[in-house]
Structure formats: C-alpha cells, structure tokens
Amino acid sequence: MTATLFKSYPLENDLEMAALVLAGLPAAVLKRLGAFLGIRAAKVGSIVNISEKTLDRRLKSGARLKPDESERIARLMRIVDLAVTVLDSQDSARRWLQRPLRELGGRTPLQMTATEPGAREVERVLGRIEHGIFA
Numbered sequence: 001m002t003a004t005l006f007k008s009y010p011l012e013n014d015l016e017m018a019a020l021v022l023a024g025l026p027a028a029v030l031k032r033l034g035a036f037l038g039i040r041a042a043k044v045g046s047i048v049n050i051s052e053k054t055l056d057r058r059l060k061s062g063a064r065l066k067p068d069e070s071e072r073i074a075r076l077m078r079i080v081d082l083a084v085t086v087l088d089s090q091d092s093a094r095r096w097l098q099r100p101l102r103e104l105g106g107r108t109p110l111q112m113t114a115t116e117p118g119a120r121e122v123e124r125v126l127g128r129i130e131h132g133i134f135a
Contacts, residue, residue, distance in 0.1 A: 005036055005090075009074075011081050021071050024064030029073055030055060036080065037094055037110070047110055048072035076113045079122055083109070086130045101125065 009025075010016040030050070034041040045055040050069050058065065065073060083093035097109045103125050104112050112118035 005032060006077055006081060009077060011074075011078050017074055021074050022067050023070075024066060025070040025073055027055060027058035027063060027065055029065075029077070031059070033073070033076060033080065036090070037097065044076070047114060048076055049114060072114075075116065075119050076110075079109065079113050079119055082123060082126050086126045 009020065030041040030044045030048075034044045037044065041059070042052045042055060045052060048069065049072060050065070057063070064070075080093065080097065083097055084090055087093045087096055100106050100108050104118075104121065109122045109125070112122045
C-alpha cells in the first residue's frame, strides 16, 4: 500500500472518502501525486482535467478543489494505491502506470484514469495481474 503517500486519506473507506471529496481535497495533493509519479503537478492536473491556470490559482491560494475535481483525484489516488499493492513496489507501479498497454488499446493506465469507466478497466487489468492471468 502507499500508506506514506496517502496516509491521511481513507481510500478503502468509501463513506469517509465521499465526505472528503464533498468537502474538497487540498490542491496540494496533486503535487504529491506528481512527485510520486515523477511528473509535474500540472501534468497530473491535465490527467484529471484540471487546467494549469486553475491548478496554479488553487495552489497559490491554498484553496481546496471542487467536489468533481476531488472525485477525479480520489480516483487517481485509488488506482495508484492499487497498482502499488498489486505490483509490490512503488517503482514498479510508477513505471507500469506510465507504460502504454495493449490491454488498454495502447493507452497508459494514467490516461485511462481520466474517466470512471477507464479506471474500472485499469482495475480489471490489475486484477488479472494479481491473479496471475498475465503480467
């Protein structure tokens, strides 16, 4: 698990996460995701459909994200957490999330997390890896 990366977020408790999402996650969580993935916070923002200008404004003011933005970030956090768990390493997860996969039509798992159906497909691929169907 990515306990150190997301320790203040109860990713496995939907009820608690729903409350946090409705209240708005802090914009700074995009910086943590970017640091973990080795990409800029603005790139993380583009993955979850938050413009660079909006993100810069929120980061500078310390504002919280809107609920719809928070939901997309929470989805990405859930996928990152699952990838680390299934692949048994942060480094392996980081590489896997950014690698185009045949199973995802040549798109990366990160690209697929832009939508809920795409994220569910990434979860299915991780489930198959976890059960040894393919690696």
